Amino acid sequence: MPAITTRRDGDVLIVTSDNPPVNALSADVRQGLAAAIAEAEGDPQVKAVVIAAAGRTFFAGADITEFGKPPREPGLPAVIDAIEASGKPVVAAIHGTALGGGLEVALGCHYRIAAASAKLGLPEVKLGLLPGAGGTQRLPRVVGVEPALAMIVTGDPIPAKKAAAIGLVDALVADDLLLAEAIAFARAVADKDAHPVASTRADRIAGADAATFAAFRKANARRLKGFEAPEACIQAVEAAVALPYAEGVAKERALFLKLMNGTQSRALRHLFFAERAAAKIDGLPADTQTLPIAKVGILGAGTMGGGIAMNFLTAGIPVTIIEREQAALDRGIAIIRKNYEASAAKGRMTAEAVEKAMGNLAGSLDYADLADCDLVIEAVFELMEIKKEVFGRLDAIVKQGAILATNTSYLDVDEIAAATSRPEAVIGLHFFSPANVMKLLEIVRGAKTAPAVLATCMGLARRIGKIAVVSGVCHGFIGNRMLSPRQREANALLMEGARPVDVDRVLLDFGFPMGPFQMADLAGLDIGWDPAKSNGETLRDRLCEAGLRGQKNGRGFYDYDASRNRTPSAEAEAIIADFAAKAGTEQRSISDEEILERLLYPMVNEGALILEEGIAQRASDIDIVWLNGYGWPAWTGGPMFWADTIGLDTVVAGLEKHAARMPALRVSELLKARAAKGETFNG
Ligand code: T1G
Numbered sequence: 001m002p003a004i005t006t007r008r009d010g011d012v013l014i015v016t017s018d019n020p021p022v023n024a025l026s027a028d029v030r031q032g033l034a035a036a037i038a039e040a041e042g043d044p045q046v047k048a049v050v051i052a053a054a055g056r057t058f059f060a061g062a063d064i065t066e067f068g069k070p071p072r073e074p075g076l077p078a079v080i081d082a083i084e085a086s087g088k089p090v091v092a093a094i095h096g097t098a099l100g101g102g103l104e105v106a107l108g109c110h111y112r113i114a115a116a117s118a119k120l121g122l123p124e125v126k127l128g129l130l131p132g133a134g135g136t137q138r139l140p141r142v143v144g145v146e147p148a149l150a151m152i153v154t155g156d157p158i159p160a161k162k163a164a165a166i167g168l169v170d171a172l173v174a175d176d177l178l179l180a181e182a183i184a185f186a187r188a189v190a191d192k193d194a195h196p197v198a199s200t201r202a203d204r205i206a207g208a209d210a211a212t213f214a215a216f217r218k219a220n221a222r223r224l225k226g227f228e229a230p231e232a233c234i235q236a237v238e239a240a241v242a243l244p245y246a247e248g249v250a251k252e253r254a255l256f257l258k259l260m261n262g263t264q265s266r267a268l269r270h271l272f273f274a275e276r277a278a279a280k281i282d283g284l285p286a287d288t289q290t291l292p293i294a295k296v297g298i299l300g301a302g303t304m305g306g307g308i309a310m311n312f313l314t315a316g317i318p319v320t321i322i323e324r325e326q327a328a329l330d331r332g333i334a335i336i337r338k339n340y341e342a343s344a345a346k347g348r349m350t351a352e353a354v355e356k357a358m359g360n361l362a363g364s365l366d367y368a369d370l371a372d373c374d375l376v377i378e379a380v381f382e383l384m385e386i387k388k389e390v391f392g393r394l395d396a397i398v399k400q401g402a403i404l405a406t407n408t409s410y411l412d413v414d415e416i417a418a419a420t421s422r423p424e425a426v427i428g429l430h431f432f433s434p435a436n437v438m439k440l441l442e443i444v445r446g447a448k449t450a451p452a453v454l455a456t457c458m459g460l461a462r463r464i465g466k467i468a469v470v471s472g473v474c475h476g477f478i479g480n481r482m483l484s485p486r487q488r489e490a491n492a493l494l495m496e497g498a499r500p501v502d503v504d505r506v507l508l509d510f511g512f513p514m515g516p517f518q519m520a521d522l523a524g525l526d527i528g529w530d531p532a533k534s535n536g537e538t539l540r541d542r543l544c545e546a547g548l549r550g551q552k553n554g555r556g557f558y559d560y561d562a563s564r565n566r567t568p569s570a571e572a573e574a575i576i577a578d579f580a581a582k583a584g585t586e587q588r589s590i591s592d593e594e595i596l597e598r599l600l601y602p603m604v605n606e607g608a609l610i611l612e613e614g615i616a617q618r619a620s621d622i623d624i625v626w627l628n629g630y631g632w633p634a635w636t637g638g639p640m641f642w643a644d645t646i647g648l649d650t651v652v653a654g655l656e657k658h659a660a661r662m663p664a665l666r667v668s669e670l671l672k673a674r675a676a677k678g679e680t681f682n683g
Helices: 027-042 076-085 101-108 123-127 135-143 145-154 160-165 175-189 210-219 228-242 245-260 263-278 303-314 326-345 351-359 384-397 413-417 451-463 479-495 500-510 516-523 539-545 570-583 592-612 619-630 639-646 648-657 669-676
Strands: 004-009 012-017 048-053 090-094 097-099 111-115 119-121 171-173 296-299 319-322 361-364 375-378 403-406 426-431 440-445 467-471 558-560 566-568
Touching: 004 027, 012 027, 012 175, 027 048, 027 076, 048 175, 076 101, 090 101, 090 175, 097 101, 101 119, 101 135, 111 160, 111 175, 119 160, 123 145, 123 228, 123 263, 135 145, 135 228, 135 245, 145 210, 145 228, 160 171, 171 175, 210 228, 228 245, 228 263, 245 263, 263 467, 263 619, 263 639, 296 303, 303 319, 303 326, 303 351, 303 426, 319 326, 326 351, 326 361, 351 361, 375 384, 384 403, 384 413, 403 451, 413 426, 426 451, 440 451, 440 619, 451 467, 467 619, 479 500, 479 516, 479 539, 479 570, 479 592, 479 619, 500 516, 500 570, 500 592, 516 558, 539 570, 566 570, 592 619, 592 639, 592 648, 592 669, 619 639, 639 648, 648 669
Parallel strands: 012 048, 048 090, 090 111, 097 119, 111 171, 296 319, 296 375, 319 361, 375 403, 403 426, 440 467
Antiparallel strands: 004 012, 426 440, 558 566
């Protein structure tokens, strides 16, 4: 079956793409489109053309699997130029998600008809690219500079209704009438003397000036820091305003090729496929049946329990949430409602959706109300004895066939499973706080977890909008296990004379949203600290005994003013220096390079150990964990891809250079072997 077919409906030529799963603009599709336009040009019976797509979506962009390979003709820009130069009006019939090159094809058409449920976007920036087939030049001419900048620099799609409002589409139609309406529209315009041509329009870009772009850059400064593509996107749109179309296109092409050949785009393309690979469970029998999840029970209505509950409520799954005392239960439910109402106030959900979600929430003090749940997730205190007692009770109460999940961040899921008579039904579902916001979910498979339980939880993750990664059982699973050596080295660096602000700055400059000591202040220095047992033996004891609690009382590694602006705390630094002196640790000036190597190389090493032990299925899963759970800068691809980029031999050499200062670190044999052979983690 050719990717592109054509058929006549009277005097309208209908061009249909059928290239599952998302009608990516592969070479076959491009060739088919070019041939179809030539067919229309050569047939005097054809008065107009409709370009449509079969399956779930209009073209979802260039074929990313072709990137990095020798280009195949015709190139997408040439195909779009041929559409635009057609002597007969071409109408795009858009459904699903017209993205990237797909929207650029639609921009080359003279008219655009969209199904009401369609979305349109230019997400190239999320791949470290920019629209490279005329999108940065045509879109501003069609919708104006500011709406175009927002779409191109954020990469976020817009709903068809908004597209109509800004002039991107000419008509909105009912989903099931799209093709018929597009054909009727084409026939209606066929005899017009002239048709709109995006590349020659000038009215919508008039008036945009340097101030427009300066204001946009200022408003998006955070988005521009360290990441090359957004700035390139802005420069391409500036060219659309400042230059004739042909020169603007040349500028766009030059900027596109520079990004395409750069490391950051390779990193983001790696993450695109890594996210999809993470959903695949190696060795799972293809016919593994999943279990129906119609009702979920949550144990604990605290911060985690409430956040976890929201994921299911938002997905329309009824939840029963259990607490030990009425006051705690009422407080937890009130916080869930408050969070939803805050989302509604920001226009992220309707009041009806809030009531629907809350209507699906039942609170109880009685475990018996969990009996008919298909999945129960405990989010109680992080103490093994408590977890085992809770699972013993759940085992006695919850119906057979239900899944029993623990939200533990570190503890041994196998030991918890052994507290029940059904270890095959026990699994770890490690949500990240705030659980209703963070995308990452670590699915921890126990030694006896049944394939159906694992497959069900992976499918459920997608249903509740999480990005799930499968982990084996070890202390801290994947993410927290790799966080431990970074924290250990951060603390050691303080003892050796580095200032908290220097350690944080190095990670901020690398692209993390915050450094370890900012994180400590945010979480609270006294988390898990017991004044009754504190005896000044640890640095944390000393800081807490001095009354430093972090952001919550304005005094931590930083001092915070009323607006939470932070300045390094002289008091904290004096306590650290005194503590280090008493410990007899030699103080020295430590370079940014050493700080970065001491913080990140041990993380890469821990990731290699995680791979060696079979805890993670693949290196790219580790990248997905750190991107979605801890804010690793996406444009470097994640810890394992980043290590590949700098060279595993560089990592090994760095670990060896600092070995005397990192006595606890065991270098991974896998890392050393790959480094010695000049190989990478990600293949
Ligand atoms: N090329 C190749 N394969 C793609 C693809 C693409 N553009 N988009 C998706 N796939 C594969 C994906 O890998 C998966 O494969 C399957 O399709 C289903 O995808 C010149 C240069 C469209 C919203 O960035 O956002 O155009 O794992 O699991 O959740 O200016 O796919 O099944 O083997 O994501 O329903 C710009 C990327 C490209 C859009 C559907 N376009 N895709 O989401 O399914 S650059 C994009 C998506 C460009 C031009 C530039 C989503 C989706 P497998 P899925 P989904």
